[in-house]
Amino acid sequence: MARSLWERRGKARLRAVALIGIDGSGKTTQAHHLAEALTAAGRPATYHRNAGGRRWLGRLAQRLGRPDAERLVGRRGLLAVESLLRWLAIAAALLSCVVTGRTAVMDRYSACQYASIRAHGGQRWERLARAGYWMFPLPQVTFLLAVDPAEAYRRIERRGTDHETMSWLTAADTAYRTLPEFPTFVVVDAGRPPEEVARQIQDHLAAWLPAEQPAPAGQPAVGDPVPAGEPAPGGLVRGDAADRGAGRRLAAQARP
Template sequence: MLIVLTGIDGSGKTTAARALASAALAEGREALLLSNYAGRRRMSLLSARLGIRLPPRLADAVESIIRSANVLVSHARASRFQGLVVMDRHLHCQLALREAKGLPRGRALPWLLQKLPAPDLVIHLDIDPQQAHDRIVARGTDEESLADLTALRDAYRALPEFTGFTVVDAGAPEHQVLADLRRALAQAEKARTSAARLKV
């Protein structure tokens, strides 16, 4: 099983990914957690520290290269793993960032997304931008404006792939989010098992 988590900053993607993997391990199952970062947070902090703002297209090019490399490595690791693979972020995240910045979708990322093995489930953690912003301010490790978070939330919803996402309310209490995640995973596993039986 390959599960991908998407969502705006502050939606709890990393926390949810760890919780899913931990729950599977607690049940005696094999689980692998992989992160597909693009270095955006580090670049933003470095740019702010140096007082330099990279042009949007240049920043996206650097992020796209880093994220694509991480995604390729993650898929290579996933192909050798027999168990549940949870990916924190994927190429969908970079496509949403492009949409939010008003940049063209391009051809390379959509092409790569089609060529890579399709996830069994893409879970989108949806949250009110204000709540996400409050979380970001509370953790104090990075900065995101409310306007940017709102634009990114709208950008995710505008992706053509979004209709195939399973949306989970990330603004709910943590125990409820985990319960919803596990329910979505169970449904995906049931569908996968049914599909395998039909092939036989």
């Protein structure tokens, strides 16, 4: 049912993009940037955070005097809660995409659950999870944000909102790379500055954006240089701020 509804929307439209990777790889930051850039380019998009509740359970565990979520609910309990919460989040995101016609930018997807299960050593649970998630269509593009576990650990410690061990991050990194879906992922070097990561992601999606159209006589063509401070085609204003570069790159592909 979900597949037929999805396919009825048409195969040419960019329906969903997923960003996956270990904690600290920058998924949430890049997913927000991508949703904003696609919308600015004429492809209305919505950010969806398909979390499994592991971070929330970890905080609850610490408040209750337990070191982590697994010690609170057990390995089986953690995998069951993660799988259920992520399933519900993805289902809601896909339904929203079908109803609104907007592109769904997924911060985590089913592959994240499979990787989490593998990192916990629960291969039998992975088979059950795949049976439960089979109805979800694959995103047209899945970006794996690859970062060295040591760098991911430093980022997590800097943000100070949660904690992960090096052993877990290393196991999760290995899990992603051993998934059968790995050859279909677009691997992005997430160890580089965020603006460079965003540029690589958006450049890869350029083919999904509307074709460039000739500009009316007397107006600059889309993509032509525009003086700073003056409106560019599509209503954008060219400036020097780095955080607006992503929107301009994608907007240059949109119809004026």
